[in-house]
Amino acid sequence: xxxLNIILNRLAWLVPTLLGLLLIxxxxxxxxxxxxxxxxxxxxxxxxxxEAVRQQLGFDRPLPVQFxxxxxxxxxxDFGTSLFTQQPIVDDLAARLPATLELTIVAIxxxxxxxxxxxxxxxxxxxxxxxxxxxxxxxxxxAVASFWLAMQFQFLFSMKLGxxxxxxxxxxxxxxxxxxxxxxxxxxxGDGEIIGSALSHIVLPAITLALPAAATxxxxxxxxxxxxxxxxxxxxxTAMGYPRRLIVWKYVLRQAISAxxxxxxxxxxxxxxxxxxxxxxxxxxxxxxxxxxxxLQSDYNAVMGFTLWTGAIFVLINLLVxxxxxxxxxxxxx
Amino acid sequence: xxxxxARDRAAFLGGLLILGLMLVAIFAPILAPYPDDVWQFHTxxxxxxxxxxxxxxxxxxxxxVFSRMLFGARITLTLSFIAVGSAVLxxxxxxxxxxxxxxxxxxxxxxxxxxxxxxxQIVLAIAIAQTLGPSIENVILALSITYWPFWARLVxxxxxxxxxxxxxxxxxxxxxxxxxxxxxxxxxxxASPIIVRTSIGMGxxxxxxxxxxxxxxxxxxxxxxxxxxxxxxxxxxxxAWWYAMAPGLAIFLTVLGFNLFGDGLRDILDxxxxxxxxxxxx
Amino acid sequence: xxxxxxxxxxxxxxxxxxxxxxVLDCVNLTVRPGEIVSLVGESGCGKSTLASAILxxxxxxxxxVGQGSVTLDGADMLRAGAAAGKVRGRTVTFVxxxxxxxxxxxxxxGTQIMDLMRWKSPRRREGSWFYSPRRRRADREAVIAMLEAxxxxxxxxxxxxxxxxxxxxxxxxxxxxxxxxxxxRLIIADEPTTALDVTVQAQILGVLRRLAVQRGVAVLFTTxxxxxxxxxxxxxxxxxxxxxxxxxxxxxxxxxxHHPYTRLLLRSLPEEGRDPVGIPGSVPSPLSPxxxxxxxxxxxxxxxxxxxxxxxxxxxxxxxxxxxxPVLAAQEARLDA
Numbered sequence: 001x002x003x004l005n006i007i008l009n010r011l012a013w014l015v016p017t018l019l020g021l022l023l024i025x026x027x028x029x030x031x032x033x034x035x036x037x038x039x040x041x042x043x044x045x046x047x048x049x050x051e052a053v054r055q056q057l058g059f060d061r062p063l064p065v066q067f068x069x070x071x072x073x074x075x076x077x078d079f080g081t082s083l084f085t086q087q088p089i090v091d092d093l094a095a096r097l098p099a100t101l102e103l104t105i106v107a108i109x110x111x112x113x114x115x116x117x118x119x120x121x122x123x124x125x126x127x128x129x130x131x132x133x134x135x136x137x138x139x140x141x142x143a144v145a146s147f148w149l150a151m152q153f154q155f156l157f158s159m160k161l162g163x164x165x166x167x168x169x170x171x172x173x174x175x176x177x178x179x180x181x182x183x184x185x186x187x188x189x190g191d192g193e194i195i196g197s198a199l200s201h202i203v204l205p206a207i208t209l210a211l212p213a214a215a216t217x218x219x220x221x222x223x224x225x226x227x228x229x230x231x232x233x234x235x236x237x238t239a240m241g242y243p244r245r246l247i248v249w250k251y252v253l254r255q256a257i258s259a260x261x262x263x264x265x266x267x268x269x270x271x272x273x274x275x276x277x278x279x280x281x282x283x284x285x286x287x288x289x290x291x292x293x294x295x296l297q298s299d300y301n302a303v304m305g306f307t308l309w310t311g312a313i314f315v316l317i318n319l320l321v322x323x324x325x326x327x328x329x330x331x332x333x334x
Numbered sequence: 335x336x337x338x339x340a341r342d343r344a345a346f347l348g349g350l351l352i353l354g355l356m357l358v359a360i361f362a363p364i365l366a367p368y369p370d371d372v373w374q375f376h377t378x379x380x381x382x383x384x385x386x387x388x389x390x391x392x393x394x395x396x397x398x399v400f401s402r403m404l405f406g407a408r409i410t411l412t413l414s415f416i417a418v419g420s421a422v423l424x425x426x427x428x429x430x431x432x433x434x435x436x437x438x439x440x441x442x443x444x445x446x447x448x449x450x451x452x453x454x455q456i457v458l459a460i461a462i463a464q465t466l467g468p469s470i471e472n473v474i475l476a477l478s479i480t481y482w483p484f485w486a487r488l489v490x491x492x493x494x495x496x497x498x499x500x501x502x503x504x505x506x507x508x509x510x511x512x513x514x515x516x517x518x519x520x521x522x523x524x525a526s527p528i529i530v531r532t533s534i535g536m537g538x539x540x541x542x543x544x545x546x547x548x549x550x551x552x553x554x555x556x557x558x559x560x561x562x563x564x565x566x567x568x569x570x571x572x573x574a575w576w577y578a579m580a581p582g583l584a585i586f587l588t589v590l591g592f593n594l595f596g597d598g599l600r601d602i603l604d605x606x607x608x609x610x611x612x613x614x615x616x
Numbered sequence: 617x618x619x620x621x622x623x624x625x626x627x628x629x630x631x632x633x634x635x636x637x638x639v640l641d642c643v644n645l646t647v648r649p650g651e652i653v654s655l656v657g658e659s660g661c662g663k664s665t666l667a668s669a670i671l672x673x674x675x676x677x678x679x680x681v682g683q684g685s686v687t688l689d690g691a692d693m694l695r696a697g698a699a700a701g702k703v704r705g706r707t708v709t710f711v712x713x714x715x716x717x718x719x720x721x722x723x724x725x726g727t728q729i730m731d732l733m734r735w736k737s738p739r740r741r742e743g744s745w746f747y748s749p750r751r752r753r754a755d756r757e758a759v760i761a762m763l764e765a766x767x768x769x770x771x772x773x774x775x776x777x778x779x780x781x782x783x784x785x786x787x788x789x790x791x792x793x794x795x796x797x798x799x800x801r802l803i804i805a806d807e808p809t810t811a812l813d814v815t816v817q818a819q820i821l822g823v824l825r826r827l828a829v830q831r832g833v834a835v836l837f838t839t840x841x842x843x844x845x846x847x848x849x850x851x852x853x854x855x856x857x858x859x860x861x862x863x864x865x866x867x868x869x870x871x872x873x874h875h876p877y878t879r880l881l882l883r884s885l886p887e888e889g890r891d892p893v894g895i896p897g898s899v900p901s902p903l904s905p906x907x908x909x910x911x912x913x914x915x916x917x918x919x920x921x922x923x924x925x926x927x928x929x930x931x932x933x934x935x936x937x938x939x940x941x942p943v944l945a946a947q948e949a950r951l952d953a
Binding site: 016017020021024025028029135139140142143144145147148151152154155159160269272273276277280291292295296298303306307310311314315 | 455541545594
């Protein structure tokens with residue numbers, strides 16, 4: 001019952017949220033000083049040709065009509081055609097989504113794998129040297145501009161040391177597409193060279209992306225541990241002589257992780273925002289880089305498509321987080 | 335209050351960084367070794383490595399990177415102060431009104447805020463800035479449109495809980511006008527979280543502004559904007575490795591200053607919440 | 617027979633921002649095997665701190681031991697360090713004040729009880745890490761039997777539940793069961809009924825007393841409720857502002873209290889035919905406690921000596937009071953007048 005409630009609640013939200021997003025982006029695209037019809041018709045088009053394109057694309061109708069038509073198209077799964085790739089935007093996005101997913105998944109694994117243990121250590125040894133130095137690292141990690149950090153990594157690890165590739169997702173031909181995630185596909189194919197290439201390409205962007213998220217995870221986990229350690233149940237267990245190891249690594253850890261999980265939506269937001277920049281710097285062929293290019297080229301259909309997809313992904317991620325939270329905390333979702 | 339602020343080392347360091355930045359911004363023409371370099375080119379000097387004469391080297395136009403960085407502080411500070419100021423001025427009244435009355439209109443306002451929060455801020459900011467065209471004014475506009483929901487949501491939640499406090503209810507019962515209750519009874523009591531949020535929001539805004547500059551959406555060249563300076567340097571890697579150093583460190587120290595300050599402020603103003611996330615991202 | 621617990625002249629404080637808080641000053645207390653002792657005092661008089669000191673769970677770095685000793689079954693709990701961890705949960709167990717917060721909300725109660733049994737079951741051999749299926753089965757049977765003994769219906773199903781699915785009374789019965797399961801020699805029950813409804817309080821006290829007497833376990837029962845003390849205990853120890861005021865067998869305590877504080881405390885109880893009388897003044901701050909007897913600013917019998925000199929516990933047989941001017945039977949009339 002709780003589960004069904006959560007799912008229905010979130011999904012009921014999906015439609016108005018997406019409609020609102022659509023409206024915002026639509027209004028933006030229509031106040032733009034550039035004439036989309038001229039843009040679509042090309043530089044050498046005559047005024048008559050531009051008019052023809054305008055009519056064909058429906059830019060001559062009143063704005064509300066244009067909006068309704070667009071909403072209708074989107075509802076049927078038609079996001080229009082990219083002005084630049086000349087492909088349906090759904091295809092463009094679908095082709096690039098796996099790359100972004102792969103990058104964010106690796107980054108979130110890195111962030112959790114590094115952030116949770118460090119957060120636990122900080123919480124257990126509050127005000128120790130390790131707590132203080134990690135505090136400096138996490139505050140710094142949240143203050144550094146990711147595009148700058150990305151460039152410093154590129155300079156040091158690819159240009160100077162030559163350890164890792166500068167940019168891109170893979171060298172040579174990609175493995176046969178099964179899941180769309182190159183690392184997994186390479187593992188399925190079992191070609192050592194491709195696996196190595198895929199792994200070496202993802203290292204720098206994933207680390208750049210994971211840093212601010214890891215810093216956030218450390219701080220959440222640390223506070224979760226502190227809260228749990230100061231709780232009455234830990235005081236009781238200590239008084240009853242439960243071994244310290246058991247209290248910390250079973251009871252406290254579970255509470256701390258449960259507190260961190262509630263913030264996963266926020267952490268994912270940090271990652272998605274970071275992906276837009278990191279993908280651009282590392283030439284990672286995901287939807288973030290696609291969005292930046294589309295925006296810079298005034299390809300509004302593509303921008304709207306991206307914004308909607310991101311919004312939908314966000315709502316779904318938050319749904320997943322809610323469900324995960326309900327699974328971890330028996331008291332049910334809050 | 336000030337003494338406690340000085341005692342908290344993090345807040346103190348943050349305050350020091352912010353103060354230093356303001357001084358740099360004000361006295362940039364005096365501090366900069368080559369103040370003319372900001373707007374003038376000296377092509378023969380292009381891409382000189384750092385040395386005693388030029389602390390952080392020169393850029394592709396032969397200008398002193400250090401001098402340009404100092405002038406960049408003016409742009410960053412003005413831009414982020416105005417952008418955050420407007421976001422606060424939009425967000426706080428909306429949050430107050432929506433939190434004070436419990437009607438469909440409040441609901442609608444907060445739903446709109448939620449929609450703005452449903453995509454990464456940077457995406458929205460890029461889209462708006464690009465639509466409006468590259469200029470500092472448009473960056474400011476884009477940032478305030480993007481960031482107001484953060485304050486609206488915070489103030490909404492705080493007002494909601496204040497609404498049930500005895501002193502607020504008694505003020506209403508005594509016949510105080512709604513705007514009076516909001517401004518005199520509620521706002522002063524929720525000022526602390528707003529101030530903390532504003533300090534941390536400054537950090538986030540500066541990062542987003544720099545990203546816009548990096549993507550070429552900020553002020554047009556040759557404005558010494560930090561993000562744009564870093565973008566320019568990309569073509570000259572790995573030879574001109576110093577090129578991005580000064581603006582990158584400047585962004586880092588500035589955001590660090592505001593984040594540390596906000597963090598320390600939170601500890602002092604609200605001892606109940608322990609150091610939690612001061613994430614200067616969003 | 618040797619005492620199971622002896623607290624001798626214990627003085628103990630906490631470092632705070634305002635200086636050293638002298639929470640306990642000259643505390644004396646004994647518990648004999650199988651006996652139920654009430655530790656009575658107002659909130660903030662140091663009862664819970666004393667309980668932590670006995671359990672060896674004082675916050676490290678914050679607590680400062682001035683003098684005195686806590687001896688539990690021969691072990692020095694103030695200086696035991698790691699050894700205290702072995703004593704806790706085996707020789708001495710604990711019933712907390714707040715049964716709502718004392719379970720971890722994310723684990724089934726069965727998990728939490730079986731974790732206790734894994735490490736503290738009387739069937740566990742010292743130092744053994746291995747939890748054999750045979751011992752697990754035996755422990756589980758013991759748990760089920762104990763839940764029945766504390767009158768929890770359907771114990772097997774109860775173990776599958778999460779804490780938030782149980783009532784306060786059920787949780788406190790579980791806590792009592794957990795305190796009894798390791799077969800300790802002493803149970804420290806820290807205001808175990810304060811958080812419960814009045815109707816449930818009496819049942820819980822009844823269960824605790826019956827099982828403790830049946831199994832010969834000593835109980836140190838802290839409370840601010842004289843009525844609860846009357847119902848459950850054999851002997852009473854009264855504390856005031858961190859000092860032991862009076863130690864007496866139950867009956868002699870309630871009929872002929874020696875310490876002026878105790879007398880005033882008893883008179884503050886509502887009773888038939890008499891309005892309750894409060895004690896003027898308030899409990900002193902542990903940051904700057906009065907010299908001498910800490911009760912002297914509020915005491916009707918205080919004189920110059922009480923302000924200068926700390927009284928020691930003295931009296932006849934097993935009824936002791938720390939007072940320079942104890943109320944003895946002959947003087948009673950004068951005080952009451």
